[in-house]
Amino acid sequence: MVILVYLEYRRGNIAGSSLQVLAKAYELSREGRHEVCAAVIGRDVQQAASQLTGLPITKAYLYEADDLFSADLYSEIFTRCIAKLSPSVVLIGGTKEGKSLSSRTAAMLKTGVTVDCTDVRLRGRDELVQIRPAYGGNVIAQIVTEKQRPQIAVLTDSIMPPVKRSSMLSPATVLSREYASAASAVKLIERRELPKVKRISSYDVIVAAGRGVKRKEDLVMLEALARKLGGGLGATRGLVERGWMPHARQIGLSGHSIRVKLLIACGLSGTVQFMAGVRRADCVIAVNSDESAGIFQWADYGFCGDLQVLLPMLLEKMENPA
Ligand SMILES: Cc1cc2nc3c(=O)[nH]c(=O)nc-3n(C[C@H](O)[C@H](O)[C@H](O)COP(=O)(O)OP(=O)(O)OC[C@H]3O[C@@H](n4cnc5c(N)ncnc54)[C@H](O)[C@@H]3O)c2cc1C
Numbered sequence: 001m002v003i004l005v006y007l008e009y010r011r012g013n014i015a016g017s018s019l020q021v022l023a024k025a026y027e028l029s030r031e032g033r034h035e036v037c038a039a040v041i042g043r044d045v046q047q048a049a050s051q052l053t054g055l056p057i058t059k060a061y062l063y064e065a066d067d068l069f070s071a072d073l074y075s076e077i078f079t080r081c082i083a084k085l086s087p088s089v090v091l092i093g094g095t096k097e098g099k100s101l102s103s104r105t106a107a108m109l110k111t112g113v114t115v116d117c118t119d120v121r122l123r124g125r126d127e128l129v130q131i132r133p134a135y136g137g138n139v140i141a142q143i144v145t146e147k148q149r150p151q152i153a154v155l156t157d158s159i160m161p162p163v164k165r166s167s168m169l170s171p172a173t174v175l176s177r178e179y180a181s182a183a184s185a186v187k188l189i190e191r192r193e194l195p196k197v198k199r200i201s202s203y204d205v206i207v208a209a210g211r212g213v214k215r216k217e218d219l220v221m222l223e224a225l226a227r228k229l230g231g232g233l234g235a236t237r238g239l240v241e242r243g244w245m246p247h248a249r250q251i252g253l254s255g256h257s258i259r260v261k262l263l264i265a266c267g268l269s270g271t272v273q274f275m276a277g278v279r280r281a282d283c284v285i286a287v288n289s290d291e292s293a294g295i296f297q298w299a300d301y302g303f304c305g306d307l308q309v310l311l312p313m314l315l316e317k318m319e320n321p322a
Pocket of ligand 1: 266267277
């Protein structure tokens with residue numbers, strides 16, 4: 001059985017999120033000696049071949065196309081690749097590009113797609129069980145595409161650590177360097193650089209703020225704590241809805257997934273929807289004024305009290321440890 005992974009390729013680099021998806025594909029492949037193949041679409045895509053060294057891919061299909069992702073063009077190319085390879089399983093990272101590509105591709109192939117999968121596993125000969133929260137996160141659904149193939153799953157960020165390169169693996173065979181003849185209906189008029197913002201999922205340490213933060217100015221204190229620890233500031237949906245934090249910083253079911261060494265949860269209750277975004281946290285510290293708050297069930301260390309009192313004390317202690 002073939003598992004095809006879409007490797008996002010921008011400005012000469014394979015995206016970190018794709019390497020997480022590849023790690024999952026590799027894990028699945030080892031269960032039944034399945035073959036992992038990859039598709040890469042982008043500009044100067046031949047250069048991607050050198051980046052495949054040491055990755056657990058047997059065959060890679062490279063397609064030259066404009067660097068600007070266009071859903072119609074990319075999904076047409078990707079559909080062609082799938083038609084050529086007939087994979088049973090297609091795995092894609094849950095970025096904006098991945099979600100857009102997956103839905104169009106699934107529609108063109110008249111097959112199913114499950115987005116926001118928090119896990120996938122194989123059952124029987126080639127059935128992919130696609131696991132994701134449903135009904136507002138209150139249910140963990142197991143979804144299967146019974147008859148149609150391929151089975152397309154879009155995986156959430158941080159599903160696995162990125163795949164490790166190994167010198168023991170034979171290099172991928174770059175089978176095809178087809179150049180896309182398909183044309184996009186989207187015409188590029190102007191290209192503008194957006195300021196680079198570090199993704200919340202890229203931090204090892206996160207201070208997460210919830211509705212217990214009563215004034216927007218208090219976020220400065222939490223940001224300071226995050227910075228001191230070399231981390232970033234995240235938030236629950238409650239604060240994003242207030243307009244105090246951008247959606248890019250929202251952790252959870254309808255936000256972003258994180259995989260951290262340390263999570264400091266400040267004034268948040270630990271709802272299932274928030275915790276659905278916490279893929280792994282080696283250590284959770286919770287600060288909450290309500291001793292029955294759900295977050296304490298997840299916490300390794302819990303501080304019951306007002307964060308407006310506790311956090312300045314903690315910051316002061318960090319400044320002057322003696
Ligand atoms: C389909 C769907 C998707 C959703 N997706 C997400 C998502 O992606 N992410 C997300 O976060 N939510 C999501 N939600 C919303 C979620 O259900 C909760 O509303 C949200 O997580 C609550 O955020 P909170 O913990 O900040 O607020 P609350 O649940 O109100 O908790 C606030 C906490 O602060 C404590 N507190 C109050 N004052 C203080 C103080 N002075 N000091 C210390 N502690 C204090 C309180 O005791 C309380 O525990 C989703 C909901 C739905 C239906």
